[in-house]
Amino acid sequence: MKIAIIGTRGIPNYHGGFEQFAEYFSVYLAEKGHDVFTYNSMKHPYQENTYKGVHIIHCKDPEDKIGTPGQFIYDLNCILDARKRNFDIILQLGYTSSSIWGQLLPKNALIITNMDGLEWKRSKYAKPVQRFLKFAENLAIKSSDYLISDSIGIQNYLSNEYSVHSKYIAYGANIFDTPDEKVLEQYNVEKHRYNLLIARFEPENNLETILDGVALSEQKDVFLVVGKHDVNKFGAYLKEKYLNSKNIRFIGGIYNLEHLNNLRYYSNLYFHGHSVGGTNPSLLEAMACKTLIVAHDNEFNKAILKTNAFYFKTAHHVKEFLDGTKKSQHEDKALNCLYDVEQLFNWPLINKQYLDFFNECKK
Incomplete structure (x- = not known):
């Protein structure tokens, strides 16, 4: 053809x-x-x-x-x-x-x-x-x-x-199978001792809800926010709002795929707040890195993740997951996500x- x-x-x-x-x-x-x-x-x-x-x-x-x-x-x-x-x-x-x-x-x-x-x-x-x-x-x-x-x-x-x-x-998505813990040194974090959010700075990606939960949480591990925060008013607003939450780090956009995948792979919780649209590429990429995902509760995310993730609607839900959830306790969910990428995506x-x-x- x-x-x-x-x-x-x-x-x-x-x-x-x-x-x-x-x-x-x-x-x-x-x-x-x-x-x-x-x-x-x-x-x-x-x-x-x-x-x-x-x-x-x-x-x-x-x-x-x-x-x-x-x-x-x-x-x-x-x-x-x-x-x-x-x-x-x-x-x-x-x-x-x-x-x-x-x-x-x-x-x-x-x-x-x-x-x-x-x-x-x-x-x-x-x-x-x-x-x-x-x-x-x-x-x-x-x-x-x-x-x-x-x-x-x-x-x-x-x-x-x-x-x-x-x-x-x-x-x-492609399975990530070449982890390199040395990458974490560039971001001053330790494996499984930080949580991660990667998203465009748009309201429907629920960054504010997630970060409100981080601010409420008693768990103060580093929370990395990856995305171009300096391109719109919403990004400037969020940086100002969480200025006093010292564990929240806005580190800008990262375009080195190896670095992104290592940050996903070694994170404790990976937050996915997207609520509009179809199968989001970054969600599949996170699944392919064997992450433990906490996703916004909507039909798009649930159709992909099924029971292999946790779901939030409010900042209080985010707080609860941060305060009480460790990746080491839920390896089955992360492995199931990896399996689905291998078999379906x-x-x-x-x-x-x-x-x-x-x-x-x-x-």
């Missing part, structure tokens, strides 16, 4: 979850003998025309000059180029800035869209933006031949809200499920 992947900044991954998936899946398709094209922003650091057998199409992207509207122009440029290439399948990852161009998608290609999370529910967006995102969601459904949900919760939502079927295919399996679905759609 001749297959295109649109909707990302490009490969190899320098950006996020969809880019990581696009990299793994496109290389997998090329290895299977398919003619694969991914669309890259012209601003992407990788400027070659092929990557491990995958064709790279570089499209103009003015986001650095005009901000968010540039994303819409970049997606338009990708779609206009795709009209010239006679693809069998176009895999569209997300819809936020592409769905308004849905009528321009080539009619001779099957359009398969991964619907991402419930973007319109994110509180970081103003009400008019949330209304637009809900509208864009509807447009994406109408302009797609087939839909993919990376979470049972998203699949249920699409069925209930739009009466449409979507194929459930989760995200993937490994990249070879996820890639095969996508390709099998493509073949099913082409019949």
Whole structure:
């Protein structure tokens, strides 16, 4: 098949979850003998025309000059180029800035869209933006031949809200099996003597609820907060609020995957506060590091973690877990999470499920 992947900044991954998936899946398709094209922003650091057998199409992207509207122009440029290439399948990852161009998608290609999370529910967006995102969601459904949900919760939502079927295919992760305790020295922590939170500084990730619980807790082990706290007002607000909680350390973003995985692996409790969206990549990565997870109590997290984690709704719940829960007492939960990644969320399996679905759609 001749297959295109649109909707990302490009490969190899320098950006996020969809880019990581696009990299793994496109290389997998090329290895299977398919003619694969991914669309890259012209601003992407990788400027070659092929990557491990995958064709790279570089499209103009003015986001650095005009901000968010540039994303819409970049997606338009990708779609206009795709009209010239006679693809069998176009895999569209997300819809936020592409769905308004849905009528321009080539009619001779099957359009398969991964619907991402419930973007319109994110509180970081103003009400008019949330209304637009809900509208864009509807447009994406109408302009797609087939839909993919990376979470049972998203699949249920699409069925209930739009009466449409979507194929459930989760995200993937790689098992972390090369721990190095020396990494901890750079962060001035000791194994199993610190707790960890990794998240973007957005209200729906429940950072404030978690950190309120830390502040209430009688247990004063170091609590590391990993994420870019200096990019928005919410981050500045949280840093100010917990200024007197000396065990809370805001250490900024970490982009060294080996360091992140070691911090996950050696933590006592790993907090996952995400409450909007589908299968969150960072959750699977934590599971792949054999962490003991305390997750926000919602259907998205429970569909992945099942009984292999603890769940919180309030700051008091967080306090109770910090005061009374040790990883050494619950190794079974951490091992079950690791097993599920090996059996259900490994990249070879996820890639095969996508390709099998493509073949099913082409019949």
